[in-house]
Amino acid sequence: MIQEVGTTEQGELVINLGPQHPSTHGVLHLVITLSGETIKKVEPHLGYIHRSIEKMCESLSYRQFIYVTSRMDYLSSHINNHGCALCVEKGMQIEVPPRAKVIRVLMDELTRLASHQLWWGAMAMDVGALTPFFHAFREREAINDIMEETCGARLTMNYMVPGGVMADLHPDFQKKVKEFIRFFRTKIDEYDELVTGNVIFKSRMEGIGYLSAESAVSYGCTGPTARGSGVSCDIRKLYPYEVYGQLQFEEVTATGGDCFARYMVRMQEMRQSLSIIEQLIDNIPEGEFQAKTKAVLKLPKGEFYSRVETARGEFGVYIISEGGTTPYRIKFRSPGFSNLSALDHMARGYKIGDLVAIMGTLDLVIPDIDR
Amino acid sequence: MDVVPQNMADKPFPGEVHPTAGGGILVTKLDEVINWARSNSLWPLVFGTSCCAIEMMSTAAAKYDWSRFGFEVARATPRQADVIIIAGTIVNKMAPVLKRLYDQMADPKYVIAMGACATSGGPFFYNTYSVVKGADHVIPVDVYVAGCPPRPEALLHALIALQKKIREGVS
Numbered sequence: 001m002i003q004e005v006g007t008t009e010q011g012e013l014v015i016n017l018g019p020q021h022p023s024t025h026g027v028l029h030l031v032i033t034l035s036g037e038t039i040k041k042v043e044p045h046l047g048y049i050h051r052s053i054e055k056m057c058e059s060l061s062y063r064q065f066i067y068v069t070s071r072m073d074y075l076s077s078h079i080n081n082h083g084c085a086l087c088v089e090k091g092m093q094i095e096v097p098p099r100a101k102v103i104r105v106l107m108d109e110l111t112r113l114a115s116h117q118l119w120w121g122a123m124a125m126d127v128g129a130l131t132p133f134f135h136a137f138r139e140r141e142a143i144n145d146i147m148e149e150t151c152g153a154r155l156t157m158n159y160m161v162p163g164g165v166m167a168d169l170h171p172d173f174q175k176k177v178k179e180f181i182r183f184f185r186t187k188i189d190e191y192d193e194l195v196t197g198n199v200i201f202k203s204r205m206e207g208i209g210y211l212s213a214e215s216a217v218s219y220g221c222t223g224p225t226a227r228g229s230g231v232s233c234d235i236r237k238l239y240p241y242e243v244y245g246q247l248q249f250e251e252v253t254a255t256g257g258d259c260f261a262r263y264m265v266r267m268q269e270m271r272q273s274l275s276i277i278e279q280l281i282d283n284i285p286e287g288e289f290q291a292k293t294k295a296v297l298k299l300p301k302g303e304f305y306s307r308v309e310t311a312r313g314e315f316g317v318y319i320i321s322e323g324g325t326t327p328y329r330i331k332f333r334s335p336g337f338s339n340l341s342a343l344d345h346m347a348r349g350y351k352i353g354d355l356v357a358i359m360g361t362l363d364l365v366i367p368d369i370d371r
Numbered sequence: 372m373d374v375v376p377q378n379m380a381d382k383p384f385p386g387e388v389h390p391t392a393g394g395g396i397l398v399t400k401l402d403e404v405i406n407w408a409r410s411n412s413l414w415p416l417v418f419g420t421s422c423c424a425i426e427m428m429s430t431a432a433a434k435y436d437w438s439r440f441g442f443e444v445a446r447a448t449p450r451q452a453d454v455i456i457i458a459g460t461i462v463n464k465m466a467p468v469l470k471r472l473y474d475q476m477a478d479p480k481y482v483i484a485m486g487a488c489a490t491s492g493g494p495f496f497y498n499t500y501s502v503v504k505g506a507d508h509v510i511p512v513d514v515y516v517a518g519c520p521p522r523p524e525a526l527l528h529a530l531i532a533l534q535k536k537i538r539e540g541v542s
Contacts, residue, residue, distance in 0.1 A: 019468050022417045022447045026424070027465060048465045049420050052499045059498045068494060074422035118425070137432030144429075155425055155520055367421045367460075 008033070012040055019048045023126045023356045026366030028340075030355075037351045042344045050370040057330040062088050062162060062297040065330070070156035072332065073368035075115040076310035078107045081160035086241060087306035087317040088162040091299040097288040100164030101242045106177070106280055107147075107159060108308075109273040113184070114143040115311035115363075116270050123263075123360035124195055127204045132195055139187050142180050146173065162297060164290030177281050181274055188270055196267065205260040209346040209358035212257055219345065220338035223313025224269065225362055228262035230255040235309040249276050262361040298325055312336055312363055336362075336369040402540065409453075409479065410537040413530070414444045416452035418472065420459030423486040423520040427458045430523040440530055449475040454533065456526075457512075460488035460495060461503040473510040481537070483529050484512045487519040494519060 007013055017030040024030070027048035033041040053072060057065040066084045070077035082104055089096060096104075121136025144154040149170040151157040159166050170176075195201050211221070216229040226233045234251040236244040252268040254261035299321035307316040313335025320329040339362050347355050419427055430437050437443065446452040449472045461469055473480070484506050487493025492504035506512060513536060516529040 019465065020418055020449075020472055027420050027468075048462065048468070049460060050462055050464065050501050051460055051495050052501045055500065056495070056498045071422055071494065074425060118428075122428075133428075134433045137429060138434065141429070141432075141434045154429075154522065156422060 023359065025122065025364050028366050034352060039347045039350055039352060039355060042347045044340055044343060046370050049367050053371045054330050054332060058327055061325050062299065067158040070158050071367065072371055073310055073365050074155055075118060075365055076111055077156050078111040078159060079308055079310040080315060081158060082108060083306055083308040083315050083317045085160045085162050086308065087304050087319050088297065090306055091304040091321060092297060094163050094291050094293060096164055097291055098285045099287045100289050102280055102284050103165050103169060103289060104160060105242050105244065106277060109276045110143050110146065112311045113270055113273050114140050116266050119266060119363045120191060126356045126360040139184055146176050146180065163293040168289045174281055177277060181278060184274065204357050205263055206258060208259045208350060208354045210257050211342060211346050215342065215345055219342040221342050222335050222338065224262055224265040225313065225339045227253045228265045229257040235307050235314050239307065241308060247276055247279055259357050259361045296325055298323065310335060313339060332371060334368045334371065336364050340364060340369055406538050406540055410534040411441045413442055413454045414446050414452050415442055416449050416455045417445050417447050418455055418458065420465065423458035426520040426523055427456060427526065430526045435523040435527065437527060437530065442530060450477060452476055454481040454483060456483045456485050457489040457506045458485045461506050461509065462501045463503060466503050466509045469509050481533055482510055482512045483514045483516065483533060485516045485526060486521055490515045
């Protein structure tokens with residue numbers, strides 16, 4: 001039960017953060033126990049945006065349910081769709097054409113860039129710098145325009161379908177993406193100049209919110225949160241899907257385990273994403289963008305699991321099929337949920353002002369956690 | 372001194388707009404001035420629950436820039452805000468919180484339901500057990516915006532429509 005705001009018997013202060021609070025990036029409710037300014041306990045309360053997506057998916061067909069997953073982790077909507085499409089393809093044993101594979105990876109990496117840009121702006125805003133927010137959104141609009149031309153939407157694209165992608169690339173796609181890469185290469189250095197070396201920013205980040213590698217593993221953290229603690233967990237490297245196995249890119253890890261390490265991992269990941277896009281943009285194979293599939297998809301009886309690396313970590317799709325046109329049960333393994341569970345461990349012993357910085361580097365998307 | 376209508380006693384806020392049949396020129400002109408001033412300085416509450424919040428942030432940011440129309444002072448507390456933009460799905464657990472936020476806002480207050488979820492439940496209308504089918508089940512809404520999520524231009528249009536409503540004294 002939610003504890004009332006007030007003082008406990010030990011003289012500790014209990015306060016609420018959220019559900020409506022700008023730095024919770026949505027509607028997360030934290031009940032914080034404080035001793036003076038020091039955090040003793042952080043208790044997250046979920047469910048303020050629980051939309052019962054898993055239950056909904058049980059009554060939607062295998063083509064229909066993918067569109068709902070764009071609304072889960074809306075900053076990685078392509079990658080969510082990708083994970084679901086992969087799982088259905090695994091069950092149906094559909095062979096995806098090479099062109100579709102490359103398009104999917106390109107879109108995934110563009111999405112990852114857009115997500116990290118937004119994270120950078122929002123996190124800098126959380127720790128008190130307003131300007132980076134405007135810088136980040138300026139660059140993000142360029143990606144949104146590219147997405148809009150090809151997919152028809154800016155945010156929730158629903159572009160990946162079982163068997164490939166919904167439509168072929170826009171004729172201007174390659175030109176626009178190359179322009180964007182040239183443009184963003186200079187901007188990412190500007191990001192570093194503006195924020196990374198800033199003394200105030202560093203003092204807010206360095207040594208704050210320490211998470212050891214052991215704790216990261218035991219809490220099930222994935223993505224940049226775990227890689228900031230030195231845990232190698234990039235699904236693109238460990239279990240390569242689509243064309244990731246043939247690409248040259250590094251899995252970015254840092255050993256600090258603090259907020260600054262997690263920050264640096266994401267900044268380097270942006271550069272890696274740019275390099276992946278550069279490798280692929282001139283090598284998009286010709287051919288079909290979608291495999292020929294039946295109008296009504298039926299998965300054979302059984303259990304299927306697939307995983308992809310979103311901007312926040314490992315996203316898993318687990319489908320139990322009874323052989324019908326709709327899944328019997330779907331479970332999504334969302335990265336944010338596991339990362340949030342480590343918040344209490346990370347925040348204990350630090351000051352209340354640091355909590356916002358720690359939450360900022362976790363890059364929480366609440367609808368992804370609540371589903 | 373018969374220009375103040377009888378129901379004014381129930382609503383004691385100065386300058387609140389009423390269609391005053393036979394109202395004096397002084398009061399109606401004063402109302403117009405007050406409404407004009409109000410419509411050009413609407414402070415939105417930072418309230419985003421899901422995907423639409425990102426498009427709301429885009430509207431606030433460099434390319435679309437809602438400060439051109441007088442909305443840039445986004446407030447984190449409802450006590451300082453004039454307009455609440457419901458950006459995202461409202462679920463059963465969030466509904467009492469939304470009501471409380473609305474109650475905490477000072478009069479005059481306005482509501483924009485942004486996106487399909489806040490308008491009607493949208494994609495989550497069928498087969499769910501937890502979604503409120505439209506924010507107007509909880510609080511009164513002035514302007515609805517279609518889309519999932521709406522483009523920033525659509526939100527700007529809604530904000531301008533709200534300004535127009537305020538200026539004409541119908542909201």
